[in-house]
Amino acid sequence: MSALTAAIEGALSGVTVLAAPAEGEELFGPHKDIPVSVLAPTPGLLALHSRLLGVLTEAGACFEKAEYVGSGYRPHVTITPQRRLQRGEVVVVGSVSLVDLEPGEDTHQRGVLATIPLDRA
Template sequence: MPRLVIVLPVAALRVGDSFAVSAWPLHVTVLPPFLTDSPAADIAAAMADVARTRPPLTVAAGEDALFGRRHDVPVSLIVPSEELTTLHQALLAAIRPFAAEPDEPAFTGPGFRPHVTQKPPARLNPGAVLTLTQLALVDMLPRAHLAGRTVQAVSPLREP
């Protein structure tokens, strides 16, 4: 069963891009990982429908924090914005029907804390401003013939 995630990459990704966990390109996770029995193409179509209704996002990096079960994953928090929260909620609504378990923690909208995981030496410094223009659907399960995480689909956010 695929485990997928939807991200806003800092630099554009392409379908088929693959990377190890330690080499994830910088991104804002806009919809946390979820399990699904649905074809990636169906989820990609729902993601594209949302992307067509949203303009590119300008976001700012806030303070650093530690995430993860052991609070040992350094991240740069993203200053909350109505546009980012609304995008998260729209994706949540569009993708929920495809989730294997609708009550999975990935679908807890109020707990959404936008951030960019730091991958030394890559990181966002507090105050950095980014314009994010693309959504990417990434398969989180490594495959023997690939480097690790693999981009299944990308959708540009509509031009304003």
Template sequence: MPRLVVVLPVEPLRVGERFTVAEWPLHVTVLPPFLTDAAPGDIIHAIRAAVLGRESLTVVAGEDALFGRRHNIPVTLMLPHDGLTGLHRTLVAALRPFAAEPDERACTGSGFRAHVTHKPPARLHPGAHVTLTQLALVDMLPRAHTSGRTVLATHAFSAPRTVS
């Protein structure tokens, strides 16, 4: 049974790209991992339908914090951003029906705290502006034939409209 996660990579990813936990590219997790019996194609279709027409998001890095059960995982929190929170809520609504066992941790709602985990030497520094141009669906479970996490699909956001 796949364990999937939806992320906004800081640098675009490619379908089929693989990486270990230690090599995760910098990203904002917009929907935490969830188990599903659904076919990845159904999940991808639901994601694309839910985010159709959305524009890239420019977000700002805030302060550093520690996450995890033992509060030992260094992250940079993202400053509150209505578009990012709205995207999270949209994806929760679109993908909750596909979750094998709905997990409230994966559907954090008002508890959503957008952040980027430090992956030394890479990290975001407070005050950094980041434009998130892509959404990626990643299979979290390593398979016998892979070396780690696998990018199953990506979706590019449209460029922000400029007002002249």
């Protein structure tokens, strides 16, 4: 287990499974061409984001798009041809994954480095 994964696990200790409803759809990305379902920014989701941001900042993370973290964070789910959330549909967040967005410098792939389950209260 990496030191970062261990730090994330520690920060998530006591955090329980969260739920958030879909509020609608928008286009994200630099060209506004990535369809997403925007989730309600519930207190639980925002607190989870804040905890993770703290761990990553402490670990020396450099955020390429800093405007999307902290106060700029907007919880969302990418829409795919196989799955689209309906307005009001509730998403259950039961884990956090640490993802390499450019494994081997391939910008079209993602690599899951670790998945940490949230507590089931």
